[in-house]
Amino acid sequence: MSTKHDVKRYPGLGALSVAFFVYLYAPLLVVIIYSFNANRITGVWTEFSVKWYGxxxxxxxxxxxxxxxxxxxxxxxxxxxxxxxxxxxxxxxxxxxxxxxxxxxxxxxxxxxxxxxxxxxxxxxxxxxxxxxxxxxxxxxxxxxxxxxxxxxxxxxxxxxxxxxxxxxxxxxxxxxxxxxxxxxxxxxxxxxxxxxxxxxxxxxxxxxxxxxxxxxxxxxxxxxxxxxxxxxxxxxxxxxxxxxxxxxxxxxxxxxxxxxxxxxxx
Amino acid sequence: MSDTAHTAHASAGASPARRRPLNLAYLGLLPSWLIMGFALLLPILIVAAVSVSTRGAYGGFEWGFDLTGYSQILFNEGWEGEMEFTPQYLIIILRTIVLAALTTLLCLVLAVPVSYFIAQQSSSRKALLVYLVTLPFWMSLILRVYAWMIILGKDGPLPRFLEVFGAPSGLSLMYNDGATLAAMVYTYIPLMVLPVFASIEKLDGTLIEAAHDLYGNRWVTLRRVILPLTAPGIISGAILVFVPALGAVLEPILMGGGKQMMMGSLIQLQFGGGRNWPFGSAIAVMLLVFVMIVLIILALRAARKEAAA
Missing domain, CATH: 1.10.3720.10 (MetI-like)
Known part of the structure; x- marks a missing residue:
């Protein structure tokens, strides 16, 4: 059965699911990215640093x-x-x-x-x-x-x-x-x-x-x-x-x- | 099975020197009964007792029968002992129910299409995607809520993004019910996807084809075939989300700030800074009753279904 005529498929489902997994992992990724921020203030990015790990x-x-x-x-x-x-x-x-x-x-x-x-x-x-x-x-x-x-x-x-x-x-x-x-x-x-x-x-x-x-x-x-x-x-x-x-x-x-x-x- | 147990019992009564050794199964169950009895059932009875006790002069409580803990939910005692209606705790109770219901609904709206998509994948991809849905659930709850504090907070990614579209700079989306809701949906979504996926996966594909052959379009098929057939998964997912959402503590404390409380954070406050144990216990008993109502409705439904089958 070709994809186009498969009645079990709903249009836009793939895109929605991709968005869902982004939603699931983006918040964790944001924390990880900011952990390498040299600035004391989380939201203001200055430069890459691992000093907070130390x-x-x-x-x-x-x-x-x-x-x-x-x-x-x-x-x-x-x-x-x-x-x-x-x-x-x-x-x-x-x-x-x-x-x-x-x-x-x-x-x-x-x-x-x-x-x-x-x-x-x-x-x-x-x-x-x-x-x-x-x-x-x-x-x-x-x-x-x-x-x-x-x-x-x-x-x-x-x-x-x-x-x-x-x-x-x-x-x-x-x-x-x-x-x-x-x-x-x-x-x-x-x-x-x-x-x-x-x-x-x-x-x-x-x-x-x-x-x-x-x-x-x-x-x-x-x-x-x-x-x-x-x-x-x-x-x-x-x-x-x-x-x-x-x-x-x-x-x-x-x-x-x-x-x-x-x-x-x-x- | 109960017959054999009965005869064993009867023969044991007849001859004092019975050969049958002690049923090891009861020995195996003993530790679980002991720990649940001591650390769970007994404490809950004590909470119920404390909820009808008197508040201690220096926090804590004193034994005695006193319904102030409950009347405080609706009335505030004035200087001359007159009872004055105060809606503040009623608002907290209503907020709790509404936010838990909205969380359940939003989780459901997200979970159905995503589960349907996952169910259509090859089996190895299915396993991977289910793993990806489950994974965040095993990460620290406090950190998952914290992540949303960063995202919605001042200078966070979302306010920054909105600034591009003309939102004022220095905008913070934190400390309101919407922020609490966002964190709740995020933290409870895996609990919805797993059972919904499990029942969508079992769905017989030929029924969807049959609906199509009978000129049902995709929307009609979804509403009349897919959703009714996956109702068991949807119901268990809804319970798995709604029950813990009613008792949410961290989300309202961190995202809602001090003023947008839910029942869970109100209880937490009474045993922390507030130090009103009878009042806190009364709210805890109410929360427990809400949860029991949901669970009893569910158990009755299951019993009715079993009787029908």
Whole structure:
């Protein structure tokens, strides 16, 4: 069928879609371009310079915030992924499980409810029970809202996998634990890996909850960036933003590639 | 399945030394119930309790039954205890609903043609384009909003561009509802494109040809064939955008400035500088109720469809 008479085609769709992708990426590109501007004022271009990258990397408060974010994100990722893996195994593989549907909704609750409500709710809870440790507060809250992001890819992988391999292992007298370690775990690894990556990214990016729970010594990267934005134009900000955009780009690409690989060689 | 569970239960009751080991599945579910119960369900109950408590003298709250948190939404208590109607918070609630609805609508208008275009591509190009749509979603929300502060702000690319067409110099497009809306559409659009694309991709092309054979032009085909058949994707995309848009915080704070608040930024303020926890909790409960209404309507629809099938 020639393109011209293909009734499934709508004129102007291609141009509109190109414009859409420009719209999606132009704002990020603007930040990246301005990060190389020597002028202190973002909007006024003077000349190309990488000096703001140097001063960003020497910024002690920024590095402290990055460290806090990394500590919280790594612990929350491990906790959330473990919880999600156990829940996914129980929900998909468990036999005679009651409350299956309710449990699945509970795991996904953080996706359904507005984050600001959860943020103030945990703030009140922590102040009632007198929890003072800033890092611990962040780890608990982050572990909770990262769980569904780890859960969904793991569940998808488990659902797409046939039981044959596990049954074969059992037929060959493998114990439940050996079957899990040598058969199930390697097979669901793509889902597990991308789930963990997404949980990590969500934790690193979180602003609303972290800002609500932030106290001295537990300022995360997004909370620090917010304070820079609030303080007015800080020329380092564009350099910091560019570094973070590139870092998320790499991590998200790895996570999404592994996830789609896993989906393609379905078993 | 529930039958076997029942018999297992009954036999366990009959013989005290039952051989059946503990169902490991419940052990697997335990951690998720524990963390969601402790860090999510319990705190939400506490918020509901705080919303009907008294404001503490130095911020925070004191237990007790007091509906001031809710009455404050509509009335302001005067010096002599008289209740005076104040529309300011009602305006914030209405702005929240209108901006969230507009965001959903604009995302939809953008997502349908783009998804349709992506669905027509070869499978490798399809994968690439879906990846490109998804990618920004995994980038820091605060930075995506910040990018729009640069674009719309004083000396930003868009005001500069408009100057060419005679706009006054030094123009800033920031700190109004339009700026908030622009940032919201930008940040939530991937959530709309993905489900809409998923259902457009499944669309049977022969139905479009059939509509054409029956003398339906492109517009009629779109309205009568394509849109009704992709309704499930459109509805789930609308929910995925509308629900978080109702709770938007960063967009109104950064783009709308101090005065153009939404419910999310109002809550944030009550627990930050404002220090009125019962009032903030009351707004949080309202926001939660709005979201629940949307989700319940959706669940009822799904149940009705299942019953019909």
């Amino acid at each position: 001063s960003a990397l020497n910024n002690k408060a920024l590095m402290a915030a990055l460290e806090t974010s990394l500590i919280v994100a790594v612990i929350a990722t491990v906790v959330a992924t473990s919880i999600a893996l156990m829940a996914a195994l129980a929900i998909i593989r468990g036999k005679n499980v009651r409350f299956r549907k309710v449990s699945e909704t509970v795991v996904n609750l953080p996706l359904l409810l507005p984050e600001i409500v959860l943020a103030v709710a945990t703030l009140i809870l922590f102040s009632l029970i007198g929890l003072q440790n800033g890092l611990l507060k962040l780890v608990i809250a982050h572990s909770a809202f990262c769980t569904p992001f780890a859960f969904l890819p793991i569940r998808a992988r488990l659902q797409g996998m046939s039981l044959d391999f596990e049954e074969a292992a059992t037929d060959l007298y493998a114990t439940r634990w050996t079957t899990f370690r040598r058969v199930t775990l390697p097979l669901i690894f793509p889902g597990l890996f991308s789930g963990a990556m997404l949980a990590f990214l969500i934790s690193m990016d979180d602003f609303i909850t972290s800002n609500m729970l932030a106290s001295g010594g537990s300022t995360t990267l997004p909370v620090y960036i917010f304070s820079l934005i609030r303080a007015g134009t800080s020329p380092e900000l564009n350099a910091i933003a560019t570094l973070l955009i590139v870092a998320s780009l790499i991590l998200a690409t790895i996570a999404l590639t592994v996830a789609s690989r896993g989906a393609r060689d379905d078993i």
